[in-house]
Amino acid sequence: MTAIIEAHDVHKSFGKNEVLKGLNLAVNEGEVVVMIGPSGSGKSTFLRSLNKLEEINSGQIIIDGHNISEPKINIDKVREKVGMVFQHFNLFPHLTVMENMVLAPVQLGKMTKSEAIDKAKILLKRVGLLEKADVKPDTLSGGQKQRVAIARALAMNPEIMLFDEPTSALDPEMVGDVLDVMKELAKEGMTMIVVTHEMGFAKQVADRVVFFADGHIKEEGKPVEIFENPQDERTREFLNKVLNA
Amino acid sequence: MRKWLMSLIALASLAIGVLISSPAVHAATPNYTITTDTTFPPFEFQTDKGDYRGIDMDMLKEISKRENFTYKLKPMSFNAGVQAVQAGQVDGIVAGMSITDERKKMFDFGTPYYKSGIVMATTDKSKIKGLSDLKGKTVAAKTGSAGADYAREISKKYGFKITYFNDSNTMYNDVAIGNTVAAFEDQPVMAYAIKQGTKLKIVTDPAKGNWYGFGVKKGANTELLKKFNTGYAAIVKDGTYDKIVNRYLGKGSYNYKKNAADKVEKQTTIWSLFNENKSALFTGLVKTLELTLVGIVLAGIWGILLGILGVMPSKFARGLSTTIIYIFRGLPMLVLAFFIYIGIPNLTGQKIPAFTAGVITLILNEGAYIGAFVSGGFKSVDSGQLEAARSLGLPYGKAMRKVVMPQGIRLMIPSFINQFIITLKDTSILSAIGIIELTQTGTLIIARNLQGFRVWLMIAALYLIVITLLTWLSNWVEKRIK
Numbered sequence: 001m002t003a004i005i006e007a008h009d010v011h012k013s014f015g016k017n018e019v020l021k022g023l024n025l026a027v028n029e030g031e032v033v034v035m036i037g038p039s040g041s042g043k044s045t046f047l048r049s050l051n052k053l054e055e056i057n058s059g060q061i062i063i064d065g066h067n068i069s070e071p072k073i074n075i076d077k078v079r080e081k082v083g084m085v086f087q088h089f090n091l092f093p094h095l096t097v098m099e100n101m102v103l104a105p106v107q108l109g110k111m112t113k114s115e116a117i118d119k120a121k122i123l124l125k126r127v128g129l130l131e132k133a134d135v136k137p138d139t140l141s142g143g144q145k146q147r148v149a150i151a152r153a154l155a156m157n158p159e160i161m162l163f164d165e166p167t168s169a170l171d172p173e174m175v176g177d178v179l180d181v182m183k184e185l186a187k188e189g190m191t192m193i194v195v196t197h198e199m200g201f202a203k204q205v206a207d208r209v210v211f212f213a214d215g216h217i218k219e220e221g222k223p224v225e226i227f228e229n230p231q232d233e234r235t236r237e238f239l240n241k242v243l244n245a
Numbered sequence: 246m247r248k249w250l251m252s253l254i255a256l257a258s259l260a261i262g263v264l265i266s267s268p269a270v271h272a273a274t275p276n277y278t279i280t281t282d283t284t285f286p287p288f289e290f291q292t293d294k295g296d297y298r299g300i301d302m303d304m305l306k307e308i309s310k311r312e313n314f315t316y317k318l319k320p321m322s323f324n325a326g327v328q329a330v331q332a333g334q335v336d337g338i339v340a341g342m343s344i345t346d347e348r349k350k351m352f353d354f355g356t357p358y359y360k361s362g363i364v365m366a367t368t369d370k371s372k373i374k375g376l377s378d379l380k381g382k383t384v385a386a387k388t389g390s391a392g393a394d395y396a397r398e399i400s401k402k403y404g405f406k407i408t409y410f411n412d413s414n415t416m417y418n419d420v421a422i423g424n425t426v427a428a429f430e431d432q433p434v435m436a437y438a439i440k441q442g443t444k445l446k447i448v449t450d451p452a453k454g455n456w457y458g459f460g461v462k463k464g465a466n467t468e469l470l471k472k473f474n475t476g477y478a479a480i481v482k483d484g485t486y487d488k489i490v491n492r493y494l495g496k497g498s499y500n501y502k503k504n505a506a507d508k509v510e511k512q513t514t515i516w517s518l519f520n521e522n523k524s525a526l527f528t529g530l531v532k533t534l535e536l537t538l539v540g541i542v543l544a545g546i547w548g549i550l551l552g553i554l555g556v557m558p559s560k561f562a563r564g565l566s567t568t569i570i571y572i573f574r575g576l577p578m579l580v581l582a583f584f585i586y587i588g589i590p591n592l593t594g595q596k597i598p599a600f601t602a603g604v605i606t607l608i609l610n611e612g613a614y615i616g617a618f619v620s621g622g623f624k625s626v627d628s629g630q631l632e633a634a635r636s637l638g639l640p641y642g643k644a645m646r647k648v649v650m651p652q653g654i655r656l657m658i659p660s661f662i663n664q665f666i667i668t669l670k671d672t673s674i675l676s677a678i679g680i681i682e683l684t685q686t687g688t689l690i691i692a693r694n695l696q697g698f699r700v701w702l703m704i705a706a707l708y709l710i711v712i713t714l715l716t717w718l719s720n721w722v723e724k725r726i727k
Binding site for chain 1: 627632635638639647648651652655
């Protein structure tokens with residue numbers, strides 16, 4: 001197994017506030033990594049730095065052999081391989097669901113328009129929303145929006161999928177549908193990094209759970225190890241709060 | 246201490262006494278409000294000390310002394326003055342005002358006091374030697390002046406066009422920089438201006454000899470008119486009047502001649518007034534719409550460019566956009582119009598046609614406002630939209646064009662409609678540089694027939710009708726886009 005994502009000694013500050021204090025992480029192809037931890041611990045910032053939505057101050061991030069910390073890197077090429085799903089969906093409200101799906105593949109010359117539409121239909125069917133192809137996103141529920149957003153990211157045939165709290169903005173009854181789509185994706189062998197507060201999903205789907213606190217990775221391991229037998233004091237404290245809430 | 250208090254009380258009671266008795270003082274010496282042109286030398290002009298001098302001013306002062314009345318001088322542009330008399334805001338006007346048959350319908354004039362004539366003036370180097378050289382050229386005249394009437398009368402015969410100005414200085418400047426080839430002006434005014442250093446020369450003999458008169462609103466202020474006439478007769482008799490004229494023109498050539506009898510005033514309704522001026526109003530309206538459409542389209546392009554510049558990643562581009570918007574939003578549009586139409590040609594010697602200057606003014610001024618709301622609109626699109634587009638691998642430019650801008654433009658549509666209406670109204674400011682659009686058309690009609698209320702009512706109604714139609718059209722477009 002080779003690491004498809006490597007992070008070495010990553011530092012990131014917003015002004016005087018250092019949010020990433022020297023992180024190291026390697027993720028293998030096909031691995032599902034779930035990042036948990038209290039808010040403000042740096043997990044979202046770290047995730048966003050993996051496709052350079054945040055510029056890191058020092059260290060190295062290597063995605064599929066490309067060092068994206070280098071200033072000269074063509075980040076757009078790397079981003080084509082790294083799909084991202086946001087907490088607030090960020091569907092394009094002026095375009096229909098189908099137009100959202102085909103915009104990037106067609107604009108970037110990955111596919112012809114008809115190829116992109118065929119592919120989009122397959123993906124929409126997979127997330128159970130084929131009948132919504134021609135509506136505007138604002139007519140969809142939160143859960144439907146997020147499933148479209150996942151399908152939109154998949155339309156680029158990515159090798160890696162990043163999920164930034166994909167269910168945090170959803171009503172509880174919508175969460176299940178979105179998680180089901182993600183589980184299926186994991187089963188198919190997609191490399192995934194997921195920031196989430198859904199501990200059930202972490203237990204069930206993750207190959208590895210990474211616990212963040214104060215800009216550091218405090219602890220990582222198999223879900224059983226982390227949830228049944230946490231070593232770090234902060235991890236115990238955190239799990240106590242979220243599991244017994 | 247007591248002495249001090251006593252004197253204070255004495256002073257106070259004196260002041261009260263003056264206050265109480267002052268109405269009586271007023272009754273004894275009537276006080277009038279009289280208007281004059283702001284600048285019409287040698288008849289009236291402001292000295293560097295701020296007071297008004299000139300033939301009219303000295304004459305009025307002398308007459309008021311002899312006839313025992315006081316007056317408050319209210320200088321304003323000739324057109325405004327004419328309208329102020331008709332509106333009853335002032336009692337009389339002394340402004341080197343030619344007595345014409347048309348004006349006699351609305352004014353009562355005192356004894357005609359000065360005989361003038363219209364001359365044509367060109368620059369020193371001009372090839373224009375007389376009226377016959379004017380074919381195909383454009384000349385300058387002052388709105389509502391006898392010179393303008395004369396020019397209009399002979400314009401067909403000699404085949405020239407006329408641009409109108411609201412004051413003499415602007416008109417002389419326009420000829421000096423070559424926008425227009427000649428100015429039509431009253432002889433004493435032109436002679437005096439040249440004596441004062443204006444670089445023009447008179448090339449024709451005085452034509453259309455006409456008399457200047459002191460005017461009051463028809464049927465009103467008969468006592469003031471009587472006082473003027475008596476006082477005027479007195480200063481002519483003892484030679485004071487000749488002295489006054491000599492003071493400004495160097496030689497006295499005064500010969501008195503009685504006016505022709507007044508004509509009967511024609512009755513007009515607002516509808517007949519509209520019909521009489523239908524074609525002029527229509528032409529003016531078309532010019533206004535032309536300015537608006539050309540202006541808003543070009544200003545829109547320029548504004549969107551400024552707006553895009555304002556959200557570029559480059560600091561230089563953003564700074565440039567902010568600076569341009571700051572400058573042109575800060576300048577009053579009238580100043581900008583004069584700067585482009587008169588200022589720049591003064592510097593470069595390259596003349597700019599009034600319409601072009603007007604359109605450039607609109608582009609720069611309205612464009613700055615558009616630029617501000619365009620970049621604001623782009624900035625108000627949720628930052629997650631750009632992030633999502635970029636995370637799909639779209640480069641910055643494509644992400645902006647395909648995702649951010651279409652959403653921003655939707656947010657801007659109400660502002661665009663608003664700016665469209667503002668632009669339409671702002672075109673009226675461009676009347677100042679002689680573009681005969683709707684407002685200037687109104688000014689010209691009033692200068693001839695003096696029917697201020699009715700004409701401005703018509704003009705206002707026309708603007709409202711057009712703006713209503715535009716608003717409907719814009720709302721329809723807005724709905725279609727949504």
